[in-house]
Amino acid sequence: MGEQLKEAYVAYLRSVLPSTIDDAFFDYLATLDASEVTVTAIPEGSVVFARVPFLQVKGPLLVVQLLETTLLCLINYASLVATNAARFRLLAGPDMKLIEMGLRRAQGPDGALSASKYSYIGGFDCTSNILAGKLYGIPVRGTIAHSFIMSFRGLEEVQQRELPPRAGGDPVDLADLAVSWLQQVCVLLQTPPSKANQGELAAFVSYAVTFPCDFQGLLDTYCVRRSGLPNFCAVALALHQLGYQAIGVRLDSGDLAQQSKEIRGVFQACGAHFQVPWFGTIPIAVSNDISEQSLEQFRREGSEIDMIGIGTNLVTCPLQPSLGCVYKLVEVNGSPCLKLTEDEEKMTIPGMKAIYRLYDAAGHPFMDLMALEEEPSPSAGQELGIRVLGRLEETTKVTPTTVEPLHRTYFRDGQVCEPLPSLPEVRTHAQVSLNLLSPAHRRLHEPQPYPVAVTERLHQLFLQLRQGSL
Amino acid sequence: MGEQLKEAYVAYLRSVLPSTIDDAFFDYLATLDASEVTVTAIPEGSVVFARVPFLQVKGPLLVVQLLETTLLCLINYASLVATNAARFRLLAGPDMKLIEMGLRRAQGPDGALSASKYSYIGGFDCTSNILAGKLYGIPVRGTIAHSFIMSFRGLEEVQQRELPPRAGGDPVDLADLAVSWLQQVCVLLQTPPSKANQGELAAFVSYAVTFPCDFQGLLDTYCVRRSGLPNFCAVALALHQLGYQAIGVRLDSGDLAQQSKEIRGVFQACGAHFQVPWFGTIPIAVSNDISEQSLEQFRREGSEIDMIGIGTNLVTCPLQPSLGCVYKLVEVNGSPCLKLTEDEEKMTIPGMKAIYRLYDAAGHPFMDLMALEEEPSPSAGQELGIRVLGRLEETTKVTPTTVEPLHRTYFRDGQVCEPLPSLPEVRTHAQVSLNLLSPAHRRLHEPQPYPVAVTERLHQLFLQLRQGSL
Numbered sequence: 001m002g003e004q005l006k007e008a009y010v011a012y013l014r015s016v017l018p019s020t021i022d023d024a025f026f027d028y029l030a031t032l033d034a035s036e037v038t039v040t041a042i043p044e045g046s047v048v049f050a051r052v053p054f055l056q057v058k059g060p061l062l063v064v065q066l067l068e069t070t071l072l073c074l075i076n077y078a079s080l081v082a083t084n085a086a087r088f089r090l091l092a093g094p095d096m097k098l099i100e101m102g103l104r105r106a107q108g109p110d111g112a113l114s115a116s117k118y119s120y121i122g123g124f125d126c127t128s129n130i131l132a133g134k135l136y137g138i139p140v141r142g143t144i145a146h147s148f149i150m151s152f153r154g155l156e157e158v159q160q161r162e163l164p165p166r167a168g169g170d171p172v173d174l175a176d177l178a179v180s181w182l183q184q185v186c187v188l189l190q191t192p193p194s195k196a197n198q199g200e201l202a203a204f205v206s207y208a209v210t211f212p213c214d215f216q217g218l219l220d221t222y223c224v225r226r227s228g229l230p231n232f233c234a235v236a237l238a239l240h241q242l243g244y245q246a247i248g249v250r251l252d253s254g255d256l257a258q259q260s261k262e263i264r265g266v267f268q269a270c271g272a273h274f275q276v277p278w279f280g281t282i283p284i285a286v287s288n289d290i291s292e293q294s295l296e297q298f299r300r301e302g303s304e305i306d307m308i309g310i311g312t313n314l315v316t317c318p319l320q321p322s323l324g325c326v327y328k329l330v331e332v333n334g335s336p337c338l339k340l341t342e343d344e345e346k347m348t349i350p351g352m353k354a355i356y357r358l359y360d361a362a363g364h365p366f367m368d369l370m371a372l373e374e375e376p377s378p379s380a381g382q383e384l385g386i387r388v389l390g391r392l393e394e395t396t397k398v399t400p401t402t403v404e405p406l407h408r409t410y411f412r413d414g415q416v417c418e419p420l421p422s423l424p425e426v427r428t429h430a431q432v433s434l435n436l437l438s439p440a441h442r443r444l445h446e447p448q449p450y451p452v453a454v455t456e457r458l459h460q461l462f463l464q465l466r467q468g469s470l
Numbered sequence: 471m472g473e474q475l476k477e478a479y480v481a482y483l484r485s486v487l488p489s490t491i492d493d494a495f496f497d498y499l500a501t502l503d504a505s506e507v508t509v510t511a512i513p514e515g516s517v518v519f520a521r522v523p524f525l526q527v528k529g530p531l532l533v534v535q536l537l538e539t540t541l542l543c544l545i546n547y548a549s550l551v552a553t554n555a556a557r558f559r560l561l562a563g564p565d566m567k568l569i570e571m572g573l574r575r576a577q578g579p580d581g582a583l584s585a586s587k588y589s590y591i592g593g594f595d596c597t598s599n600i601l602a603g604k605l606y607g608i609p610v611r612g613t614i615a616h617s618f619i620m621s622f623r624g625l626e627e628v629q630q631r632e633l634p635p636r637a638g639g640d641p642v643d644l645a646d647l648a649v650s651w652l653q654q655v656c657v658l659l660q661t662p663p664s665k666a667n668q669g670e671l672a673a674f675v676s677y678a679v680t681f682p683c684d685f686q687g688l689l690d691t692y693c694v695r696r697s698g699l700p701n702f703c704a705v706a707l708a709l710h711q712l713g714y715q716a717i718g719v720r721l722d723s724g725d726l727a728q729q730s731k732e733i734r735g736v737f738q739a740c741g742a743h744f745q746v747p748w749f750g751t752i753p754i755a756v757s758n759d760i761s762e763q764s765l766e767q768f769r770r771e772g773s774e775i776d777m778i779g780i781g782t783n784l785v786t787c788p789l790q791p792s793l794g795c796v797y798k799l800v801e802v803n804g805s806p807c808l809k810l811t812e813d814e815e816k817m818t819i820p821g822m823k824a825i826y827r828l829y830d831a832a833g834h835p836f837m838d839l840m841a842l843e844e845e846p847s848p849s850a851g852q853e854l855g856i857r858v859l860g861r862l863e864e865t866t867k868v869t870p871t872t873v874e875p876l877h878r879t880y881f882r883d884g885q886v887c888e889p890l891p892s893l894p895e896v897r898t899h900a901q902v903s904l905n906l907l908s909p910a911h912r913r914l915h916e917p918q919p920y921p922v923a924v925t926e927r928l929h930q931l932f933l934q935l936r937q938g939s940l
Contacts, residue, residue, distance in 0.1 A: 012604045018684045061621055068617075072574040073582060081577075104542040105792040107551075107785075110580025112543060134482045147538075147799040150807055151531055214488045221809060315577075316791035322575040322782045329617040337620055339691060 006030055035414035036060055037067070040407040042355070044421065045121055045430035047437060051389055051452045052355055052368045056407065061332065068327040077111070078118045080323035084314060085122025086434060087444055091295040097307035099141050100127040101287065102315030115315040121427050128309070136423055143250040143285060144207060144218040152202040155179070163209050166243030174238055175205045182234035188273050189266060195226040204235040215239055215246045219263070220253045229263060233270050240276050248283035248307070256286040256294070257303035264304035283307055292319065292444070338465040349454060350465050355407055358400035364438040367398060368406070371455040378403050386453040395456070476500055505884035506530055507537070510877040512825070514891065515591055515900035517907060521859055521922050522825055522838045526877065531802065538797040548588045550793035554784060555592025556904060557914055561765040567777035569611050570597040571757065572785030585785040591897050598779070606893055613720040613755060614677060614688040622672040625649070633679050636713030644708055645675045652704035658743050659736060665696040674705040685709055685716045689733070690723045699733060703740050710746050718753035718777070726756040726764070727773035734774035753777055762789065762914070808935040819924060820935050825877055828870035834908040837868060838876070841925040848873050856923040865926070
């Protein structure tokens with residue numbers, strides 16, 4: 001932060017804090033930095049479980065207290081939306097293209113950038129937010145808007161109608177060609193050409209002349225079956241005659257799964273009838289308030305959907321609109337501490353900790369284990385006596401096949417001290433981390449609870465501190 | 471935007487758009503501005519109803535299309551959270567202090583700034599987000615953190631114990647004074663002094679010596695009744711002996727309404743017993759996942775709460791996590807247009823419109839009326855035949871006592887052309903606008919639907935366009 005800005009902030013604080021405060025405090029504020037702060041964390045993109053600390057911050061109490069809100073603000077929504085995106089990815093399967101389209105419903109422009117970035121980490125393929133594309137290198141995708149189609153009334157409004165064949169040669173009037181194809185398509189589909197909206201046809205022709213290699217259609221501005229679909233097929237077949245291939249269609253209303261199957265049928269019929277093999281596999285994209293339930297419905301009923309745009313239900317996370325990460329004091333001046341509450345679930349686990357993920361013989365993690373920092377690491381293949389949170393009264397024996405220490409030190413002495421992964425690396429790590437989970441832990445509905453445990457020594461420390469505070 | 475930045479953006483667009491695009495298009499993009507755009511709007515902070523356009527944007531189609539996402543992104547969440555804040559204000563009543571505390575659960579730092587700004591507009595009094603205070607001039611408030619209290623073990627850790635009386639004179643050891651008051655308070659409250667946590671007492675003393683005119687307590691780090699409350703009363707009474715007055719307490723767990731009454735009882739008992747009249751009215755603040763239901767519970771059961779901090783349920787709006795404002799094309803080249811859908815609720819109302827709010831004799835608005843821009847304004851006291859949305863088949867007669875045109879032109883020829891109100895002015899306008907509503911329209915549960923209507927001419931235009939598109 002520049003000196004001038006820092007002075008302005010300190011002056012502001014002076015204006016709102018009680019006038020009894022010593023000047024020395026404000027002088028001290030102006031000297032504050034993170035040079036004595038150390039941060040350890042579980043690598044970004046890792047699956048984490050409730051109660052397991054994924055970030056540990058050491059340093060002067062005042063400084064680390066000032067970091068509390070900043071860190072929670074940066075982590076809570078990022079983790080929430082990445083998790084939500086990962087749920088959509090799990091439901092959609094690995095091959096579905098998923099586009100984040102939440103800019104309009106996010107908490108302003110910066111909330112939307114966070115949504116784009118962390119949806120990508122969670123497993124989305126691309127975003128409609130061009131600024132997120134520019135800033136973070138996330139692939140961008142878009143389709144056509146209804147308003148573009150509505151802005152045309154008829155073919156006379158198409159300003160540029162001529163397109164040369166892809167292989168070269170004299171330009172052809174694409175509008176005339178599309179009109180003649182429309183007749184043939186309407187015969188095949190048994191729908192009256194008079195019901196194909198002329199403004200929509202004009203919009204498609206106009207788009208196709210401008211983007212001959214990237215033509216796509218939005219089918220539902222007017223009637224899909226009698227207008228959008230015949231108009232799209234007519235323009236796509238006209239383009240095909242000139243050597244170009246359409247790249248897709250989008251549907252934004254109605255029963256998307258059912259319509260996708262009907263549209264696929266029409267594409268296949270056109271492909272067969274007009275001998276255009278690629279026509280049967282034109283990608284179908286859908287949007288319109290897509291939720292987890294929508295994806296479940298698509299899977300249940302079957303669909304021919306290739307690409308899904310998700311906005312509101314991705315970025316606002318309506319199934320759980322907030323994530324309640326907390327930042328708790330666990331040690332002061334080398335002494336572990338504990339805030340007692342009546343709710344065992346809300347008890348903090350005292351002391352600086354090492355965290356281990358224990359894997360079974362099949363390579364699935366089966367438990368996260370918290371130990372005191374000074375304890376020796378558990379060994380692979382050796383039996384351990386531990387206490388599982390939620391049933392602390394009994395000792396459980398486990399024998400991990402592999403033991404992974406989860407925390408790394410990312411920041412020390414005021415410096416980042418570990419190379420930070422790129423966004424695509426974090427995204428890949430997230431999918432790897434999720435894929436390691438056993439299916440019972442990974443499933444979205446009623447997953448088997450993943451046990452989190454403490455070592456015997458940590459448990460004894462907890463009992464001792466609780467005894468002392470009562 | 472600087473030339474260099476603009477060039478970088480255009481270069482990015484060139485890199486992601488199809489390579490078939492003419493260079494001239496990118497040259498054109500670099501010249502784009504809003505000089506031909508006009509924006510009319512209903513004044514910020516006004517109550518608005520579904521289906522009534524609150525912003526109308528005129529200009530070249532390409533430019534106003536580019537504004538779509540920006541405007542929706544800026545308006546949707548802002549309107550949603552202001553509305554949510556206004557609901558909390560209606561439930562809490564005009565005298566309750568409401569603090570926005572959502573920074574940790576908002577969509578990153580900028581989402582949180584939007585939350586603070588628009589919660590204030592919706593009727594909150596202050597925010598815990600210091601940056602929002604600095605940037606927007608919103609009053610800031612905070613209390614003590616549990617971690618501050620937990621960081622103390624005993625009175626020996628209090629570094630500065632001496633405080634001079636307010637009226638001047640020799641400094642007194644506040645820790646010793648508080649210890650002696652604790653004995654007396656514990657006798658009065660019939661609770662053993664040994665149960666009052668010494669670290670908590672040390673934290674309170676330390677805070678009081680630093681902020682003698684602004685002492686406040688957080689009561690629930692340990693047991694409220696046996697530790698937090700006696701410790702707070704002891705320090706507050708010690709301060710009182712030196713001429714200082716405590717400013718409040720906060721509770722962050724448990725049954726807040728019930729505890730507030732018990733705490734008020736203790737304050738009144740102390741006030742009476744030790745003859746400190748102001749003690750009975752020490753403000754009680756509460757926090758901890760406060761929702762609309764919490765406020766309803768406080769009202770139903772009665773409470774002694776004076777101030778409420780609301781975070782998650784304010785900023786993430788869990789009852790409705792997104793607002794679905796849309797931006798629709800209603801006129802092209804002077805011709806009104808219509809996108810047909812099967813759902814009448816989603817039909818756009820064609821054409822540029824004037825919007826009137828009609829008031830009854832009691833001064834309550836009873837209907838919003840959309841008219842074509844060129845129609846004469848309805849007159850106060852004259853009967854009108856209109857069509858109410860949702861029952862368009864019949865004509866309804868209404869006679870407004872007052873007619874208010876709602877839209878003003880805020881932006882013309884690339885310039886803001888109307889003075890923009892300050893944040894406190896918008897906040898006041900929001901409360902005035904809400905207070906004008908009749909109680910039946912204003913109530914939060916099952917409010918009487920507020921009718922929105924169109925003029926006969928607008929209705930005829932709609933029928934004619936629908937006829938033409940079918």
